[in-house]
Amino acid sequence: MNNFKGNILIVDDEKGLRLGTKRLLEEEGYNVTAAENGTEGLQFGTNKDFDVAVIDLKMPDIDGLEVLKEIKSVHPNTVCFIATAFASYETAIQATRIGAFGYIPKPFSPEEFIYQVEQGLKQRKLILDAHRLELEREKNLLELANEKSRLNAIIKSISEGIIIINTNGDLAYYNYAAIKLLSINNIQIGEKILDKLPVHVTDIVKKIFQSDKIMLKSYTTEFSLDADNELFLEAACTPIPNPDGSLAGVVIILSNITGYKRIEIIKNQFVSMVAHELKTPLAAVQGFLNIIMDQSIKLSPDKQHDYIQRSTLRLKSLTDLVNDLLDISRFEMKTKEREIIEVHLEEIICSTLQMLELELNKKGITVEKNIEIKLPFIKADINEIARMVTNLLSNAIKYNKEKGKIFIDISSSKNYVVLKVRDTGIGLKPDEKQKLFSEFYRAKNDMTRGISGTGLGLSIVKRIVDSYFGFIEVESDYGVGTTFLIKLPINPN
Amino acid sequence: MALIAIIDDDPDILDASSLVLKSKGHDVITANNPNDGYKIVKGKKPDLIILDVMMDEPDDGFYLAQKFRKEGITIPILMYTSVSKAIGLDFGKSEMVPVDDFVEKPISPEELVNKVESLLKVKEVK
Known part of the structure; x- marks a missing residue:
């Protein structure tokens, strides 16, 4: 057929x-x-x-x-x-x-x-x-309803606050995040809402209502609702047009930007501190050069030599500082690929001590080691561990007394290798101990004058230890000595 | 010629600045921390104080300047620091920082001498 x-x-x-x-x-x-x-x-x-x-x-x-x-x-x-x-x-x-x-x-x-x-x-x-057709329509309606409830669920669960206001200033829609962020209670769809919103937001909404032409863009404002500035919000207000082009209302999206603000403040402080640390040695060197060049100032050849030598030292410390800063930024940006190998802490300690021999001898410092036999290897980047050990040991020398001692103790537990570095140095006051790991912090008292440093050494040590999920602790008696205790996981993964 | 106190925790800057001012015939006394700085100002009564901000000290230069003013010490203070304006302190509005002038490190010897001499002149007029 x-x-x-x-x-x-x-x-x-x-x-x-x-x-x-x-x-x-x-x-x-x-x-x-x-x-x-x-x-x-x-x-x-x-x-x-x-x-x-x-x-x-x-x-x-x-x-x-x-x-x-x-x-x-x-x-x-x-x-x-x-x-x-x-x-x-x-x-x-x-x-x-x-x-x-x-x-x-x-x-x-x-x-x-x-x-x-x-x-x-x-x-x-x-x-x-x-x-x-009827089946199709039913199916479509069903999907429409699903779509609506799905959207609703999404809007309700996002962490951004959403508030929609119509041109009468009535609340047309809100989600829970909005009332939580603004800490407003008892609001209802349909009620006049403008007075209950922060003045920063109300001002923008009113401006949108009053403008003759709808610009389809967001107007944002940042504000804090509490006096302590513990919560920073950003509100983005966007006009919603009707199909005929007239204004239907405004949608307000509220975001919690406290985290960003905090980072911004930390960043600014860091930049200022870096500027200060860089400018001080520069000023010193420039001061000496000015004097040497100044015809009206008579300098003996010895004095001249002394000033040039001191300038050289300042420039060297400036170079160290720049290198430390670069190391820190490498850590933060994780730009350097790690080469994870099996590292034996004892070997690193020994080679570092060799490198520091000159400084040790200059101060007449002796080192006593107590290292566990059959110490396990740790999985780590050898350069980072060497850097950590160098910073710790050079501090133990710098802040030690003449003819002092350094005790190095390495042991292991089930999951960790434990390194203890104790010096017989000048020690730390309790308030100094707290700030020890922060950038550019250097204990300043009668006993530390004349010891040079970038103020970044221990903060780099802490970053390295943290990056391997290890622990660092410090014990200290002012005038007696300081002990650093570092636990590094044998296998960080 | 005047007696000038320089309070700065950087020994190199202390030396260089002293030398410049001494070469112009001034007498210079120095201190490398706020405590000693307070003592030499109280004890020797200088004509001018050059004060570093000394950020790392617990009682920094700002604190010391305020302490001097509270105690009625009206000697001109030249704030001399490598803290830049980036740190957020607006030195134009001096209510917060009771100093007579502010210079950013590094500074040339001529500028240092000029600043010092103009502050001393103002002091004489007063």
Whole structure:
């Protein structure tokens, strides 16, 4: 069947008519099923969703209207005709009432019959289209509802506060983050909200309301709600236009920017401190150079030499400082790839002590080592560990007394290698101990005068230890000595 | 010629500044911490104080300047520091910092001498 037009069911107890119409429809390209009585018609018609069914009204077993009703109850979209020789107004009405599409009075001509079936098929197509559209619409509505609730869930759970105000100043929408950030209670959709918002926000919203032209951009403001500046908020206010271009309202997005503010303050302080630390040695060197060049100041060759030597020392310490700063920034930016290998702390201690031999001898300092046999390796970058050890040991020398001692103790526990460096130096006062690891902090008292340093050494040590998830502690008695205790994980991962 | 006190925790800057002022015929007394600085000002009554900010000291230069003013010491103070304006202190508004002038390190010998001499002149007029 090349030209399939549809599935037709014919229910008629009159054999000639049944076969005749079947042949007629098949000629036209229809797929026809014929039932010879009501029982069979009911069975066929409920088993399969026919496009069109033509049912004889009067049949010996089951009445045509009964068959129609049953088919319709299972397949409401099958288009049914009642065919009858006993055409009456009442049966026609009744048939239509229970779902018949049309009424074919017998006898009928082939053209008439075909025409009716075609009409039925058109109807069937309309019904199916309508049904499909309805299904689609239902599906879309369902998705729309889902979409809405999904959006709602998202908006409610984000940490940014959202407030929407209409042009009357009524609250149109808010999420929980908004009331939490602004610490406002008891607000309701529809109430006048402008007076309850921070004045910074209200000012912007009013300006948007008053402006003649809607600019589709956000107006932001930063403010703090508490006197201690512990919570900094940013509010971005954006006008919402109506489809006709007029103003519908304003959406306010509130973000907690306290963290950024804090970083900004720390950054500014750091920059100022760096500037100070860099400028001081520069000023000293420039001071000496000015004196040497000044014709009006008479200097002995010894004095000149002394000043040049001191300038050189200052420039060297300036170079150290710049290198330390670069190290710190490398740590912060993590620009340097780590080369993790198995590192033996004892080897690093020994090579560092060799490197520092000159300084040790100059002050007459002796070193006592107590290192666990079979000390485990630690997984680390050897340069970083060497840097850590160098900073610790050079401090133990610098802040030691003449002919002092350094005790180095390395042991291990289950997961850590523990390094203890004790000196017999000048020690720390309790308040100095607290600030010890902060950048540029250098203990300043009568005993530290004349000891040079960048103030970054221990802060670098702490950064290295922290980056391996280790611990650093300091014990100190002022005037007696200081002990640094460092625990490094054997395998940081 | 005048007696000038320089209070600065940097020994090199202390030496260089002293030398410049001495070469102009001034007498110079120095201290390298705020405590000693307070003592020499009280004891020797200089005509001018050159004061470093000494950020690292617990009682820094600002604190010392305020202490002098509170005690009625009206000697001109020249604040001399490598703290830049980046630190957020607005030296234009001097209510906070009771000093007569402010110079940023480094400073040329001529500038230092000029600043010192103009402050001493103002003092004489007063």
